[in-house]
Amino acid sequence: MNIVPDRNTPVPQLIVQWVYTGIGLTLSTGATVGFIALFELLILLLRPDIVDKVNRVRIVPTEELPCQYDFVIIGGGSAEAVLDNRLTENTNWTILLLEAGGDEPIISAVPALSYGLLNTGLDWQFKSEPSSTYCKGMVNNQCPMYTGKVLGGTSSINTLLYVRGNRRDYDNWRDAGNPGWGYDDVLPYFEKAENMTIPGLRESPYHGTSGPLTVENPSYKHPIK
Numbered sequence: 001m002n003i004v005p006d007r008n009t010p011v012p013q014l015i016v017q018w019v020y021t022g023i024g025l026t027l028s029t030g031a032t033v034g035f036i037a038l039f040e041l042l043i044l045l046l047r048p049d050i051v052d053k054v055n056r057v058r059i060v061p062t063e064e065l066p067c068q069y070d071f072v073i074i075g076g077g078s079a080e081a082v083l084d085n086r087l088t089e090n091t092n093w094t095i096l097l098l099e100a101g102g103d104e105p106i107i108s109a110v111p112a113l114s115y116g117l118l119n120t121g122l123d124w125q126f127k128s129e130p131s132s133t134y135c136k137g138m139v140n141n142q143c144p145m146y147t148g149k150v151l152g153g154t155s156s157i158n159t160l161l162y163v164r165g166n167r168r169d170y171d172n173w174r175d176a177g178n179p180g181w182g183y184d185d186v187l188p189y190f191e192k193a194e195n196m197t198i199p200g201l202r203e204s205p206y207h208g209t210s211g212p213l214t215v216e217n218p219s220y221k222h223p224i225k
């Protein structure tokens, strides 16, 4: 591969040429780290909108934080982001959102690189219980349950699944002495938060289409599936 640039090549074309050379080199040496670093560089150069420097999380000294809040949200995943956004519509309320992990890395923006984020510090690395009836092809019959330990939660490591609890879970909560937490009570709020985009489910009485939480099928289907 030709790494030495031609003197007459215009600069933008040169950058592209180097980038392709870089991809080629990293791929041929199998250097995943180099490949990811290259991707980060590409995003920095070509998609500063994704990097969104201005709105990145800032470190605020603990002394500067208020001593009390009207609401404390535990977890910084997609659902909590919707909740936080809704509560902050009332500017008189103070909300503390707690997340165990840090800010999302830039490569979060590339779903295909998801595997580079799994089983790292950004993942709680939970495993299912050993079982004799499922995950039988896995070590110790345990499947990985990827769960994001990062701002944006599991959506930031691109393994998010939209799954609601079972009707009986909520009804059990209500029956245990929590009026307002039964399935029929919470369903309208699930619907209000949801933007279901899957044809055939948009008309369902169990789904909403005008909320901030967009639900869709994965856009990439592997031919083997």
Ligand SMILES: *[C@@H]1O[C@H](CO)[C@@H](O)[C@H](O)[C@H]1NC(C)=O
Pocket (backbone or CB within 6 Å): 090, 091, 092
């Ligand atoms: C916020 O507080 C101000 C002053 O007490 C009050 O006038 C205003 O209505 C409140 N806003 C909301 C959304 O409650």
Ligand SMILES: *[C@@H]1O[C@H](CO)[C@@H](O)[C@H](O)[C@H]1NC(C)=O
Pocket (backbone or CB within 6 Å): 195, 197, 209, 210, 211, 212, 214
């Ligand atoms: C719902 O998702 C679709 C597809 O991504 C988008 O075009 C639409 O604006 C979303 N609606 C809302 C209310 O966010």
